[in-house]
Amino acid sequence: MPAAFVPSMVMPVFQLIAFSGAFGAAVKFAGIKNAMDWYVPLNAVQGASFGAMGVSFGLINDMQTGFFDRLLMAPTKRWSLVVGPMAGALVRAALPIVLVFVVGFIGGMNVPGGPMAFVTIVIAAIGIALVAAAFALGLTFRMRNMGAATLTQFAVFFTIFLSTSQVPLAAMSGWLHAVARMNPMTNVLRLARQGLLGDVTWSGTWGGLVALGGMLVASTWFALSGLKSLEK
Amino acid sequence: MSTPPIVAEGLVRHFGSGDKVVKAVDGVDLTVNNGEIFGFLGPNGAGKSTTVRVLTTLLKPTAGRATVAGYDVATQADMVRRSIGVALQDAAIDPLMTGRELLALQSVLYGLPKARATSRGDELLERVGLIAAADRRVGTYSGGMRRRLDLALSLVHEPSVLFLDEPTTGLDPMSRLTLWEEVRRLNREGTTVLLTTQYLEEADQLADRVAIIDHGHIVRQGVPRDLKAAVGAPTLLIDVAETQASAAREVLVRFGDLRPTSEGTLGVGLREGASAVAAVIRALDDATIHVRHLELNEPSLDDVFAEATGHRLEGAEAPKQ
Numbered sequence: 001m002p003a004a005f006v007p008s009m010v011m012p013v014f015q016l017i018a019f020s021g022a023f024g025a026a027v028k029f030a031g032i033k034n035a036m037d038w039y040v041p042l043n044a045v046q047g048a049s050f051g052a053m054g055v056s057f058g059l060i061n062d063m064q065t066g067f068f069d070r071l072l073m074a075p076t077k078r079w080s081l082v083v084g085p086m087a088g089a090l091v092r093a094a095l096p097i098v099l100v101f102v103v104g105f106i107g108g109m110n111v112p113g114g115p116m117a118f119v120t121i122v123i124a125a126i127g128i129a130l131v132a133a134a135f136a137l138g139l140t141f142r143m144r145n146m147g148a149a150t151l152t153q154f155a156v157f158f159t160i161f162l163s164t165s166q167v168p169l170a171a172m173s174g175w176l177h178a179v180a181r182m183n184p185m186t187n188v189l190r191l192a193r194q195g196l197l198g199d200v201t202w203s204g205t206w207g208g209l210v211a212l213g214g215m216l217v218a219s220t221w222f223a224l225s226g227l228k229s230l231e232k
Numbered sequence: 233m234s235t236p237p238i239v240a241e242g243l244v245r246h247f248g249s250g251d252k253v254v255k256a257v258d259g260v261d262l263t264v265n266n267g268e269i270f271g272f273l274g275p276n277g278a279g280k281s282t283t284v285r286v287l288t289t290l291l292k293p294t295a296g297r298a299t300v301a302g303y304d305v306a307t308q309a310d311m312v313r314r315s316i317g318v319a320l321q322d323a324a325i326d327p328l329m330t331g332r333e334l335l336a337l338q339s340v341l342y343g344l345p346k347a348r349a350t351s352r353g354d355e356l357l358e359r360v361g362l363i364a365a366a367d368r369r370v371g372t373y374s375g376g377m378r379r380r381l382d383l384a385l386s387l388v389h390e391p392s393v394l395f396l397d398e399p400t401t402g403l404d405p406m407s408r409l410t411l412w413e414e415v416r417r418l419n420r421e422g423t424t425v426l427l428t429t430q431y432l433e434e435a436d437q438l439a440d441r442v443a444i445i446d447h448g449h450i451v452r453q454g455v456p457r458d459l460k461a462a463v464g465a466p467t468l469l470i471d472v473a474e475t476q477a478s479a480a481r482e483v484l485v486r487f488g489d490l491r492p493t494s495e496g497t498l499g500v501g502l503r504e505g506a507s508a509v510a511a512v513i514r515a516l517d518d519a520t521i522h523v524r525h526l527e528l529n530e531p532s533l534d535d536v537f538a539e540a541t542g543h544r545l546e547g548a549e550a551p552k553q
Contacts, residue, residue, distance in 0.1 A: 066324030
């Protein structure tokens with residue numbers, strides 16, 4: 001349904017343009033040539049995660065209409081009821097990523113890392129989309145109402161914005177610096193941004209992959225245990 | 233001797249904890265024999281649907297055990313799911329899909345090969361009289377059509393045990409009769425059916441045996457005819473002015489035990505049977521009690537329910553045909 005897709009496609013593009021305009025001078029101060037180089041990876045990651053969270057709305061509808069009971073009563077493996085929606089979330093995530101790239105090109109983003117720059121952005125965005133979808137499923141299985149979707153948005157929003165989403169770590173101070181440094185999203189954004197700010201290197205990659213792996217394991221466990229809680 | 237298709241022993245299902253615990257099912261024992269239609273009768277909130285959700289593996293039992301098709305619902309849930317068909321209270325179907333698409337999806341869920349899924353889908357659409365509407369979105373179906381489609385979906389994998397949770401609630405009389413006929417046909421073909429209902433007539437018409445549940449407990453279980461016979465005397469219902477109700481009760485009690493009735497009506501189980509009606513009317517007349525309405529009812533499942541629980545089954549009457 002268009003209502004499920006359009007906001008998650010429009011918002012990252014809107015934010016990309018707005019952030020680049022509003023905070024462009026701030027990131028240039030940190031040595032970044034074009035604000036697009038800084039914000040395209042952020043908005044690809046954010047857009048993918050918000051798109052993926054849409055699985056929550058579909059699941060709530062299926063639970064409220066009883067359709068999910070039909071799936072629960074089918075002799076399928078329980079994990080498929082988590083993996084299936086997560087796979088669907090990838091489709092929802094792909095559209096905003098493509099749109100953000102298009103706007104980035106129009107805005108003149110630099111790609112010193114070559115094609116690998118896009119590979120790392122896509123890995124980061126898809127990884128965060130899977131994490132967001134699994135987290136959304138876990139919350140929805142437990143809460144069984146629209147509040148789950150709202151809470152997921154809050155959680156993802158804060159995780160992203162309490163990282164290096166807006167300014168580099170070096171430009172932060174106090175508690176914000178401490179939180180951003182510990183936040184695994186900082187590593188994921190480093191993974192995503194490296195190819196637009198310079199070369200793609202292993203040292204810029206592994207931290208993000210470890211962070212994604214950890215978050216994915218934790219959120220998938222959260223979703224599977226939530227599914228089990230439906231029977232309790 | 234083979235295991236009965238459905239067995240529950242001391243089945244308990246609670247929700248919540250501590251002071252706020254709700255005992256939805258509180259020690260249910262029942263056995264459904266091979267090839268029978270078993271009616272599970274009770275008012276809203278009695279525990280019918282929760283029992284079905286436990287038996288169909290949607291909920292884990294809090295205590296007790298149950299087997300369906302010979303498999304334990306708690307430890308062999310996957311095998312139970314392969315053996316049963318379920319049509320729950322709210323026909324859980326996506327209104328944006330067509331009947332044919334939903335049957336195809338259900339076939340995928342049950343692992344039917346594609347060629348078999350297509351032929352089985354057509355077979356079931358034909359069977360439930362939906363072949364002409366097969367390619368229409370389900371959102372355009374009437375309530376009766378949706379229930380018939382739901383029934384078809386539950387039969388895709390040819391289950392040996394079928395659970396129907398209030399299959400005719402909200403349906404018009406014609407749709408109810410059509411569904412009843414289909415249930416009878418399935419049963420004749422060998423499918424064991426557990427049917428929950430709040431309609432007395434439905435249980436009476438369809439079920440070989442019934443269990444009556446109230447507040448999570450089974451209060452009566454058996455063949456409808458035997459249960460009604462056990463209640464014994466027919467019930468005489470009279471309607472009198474509220475100011476004369478007390479005097480009327482004194483007269484009625486001379487002819488049998490007073491029975492629970494709906495508000496504003498008095499009921500007595502006539503010890504001497506229908507032949508005592510004339511004597512009751514004379515006695516009421518002698519006491520100058522004005523009777524506004526009088527009705528003699530043979531024992532019904534509602535009388536069985538009333539005798540067992542002390543209250544009538546609210547909203548139990550199915551729509552008149």
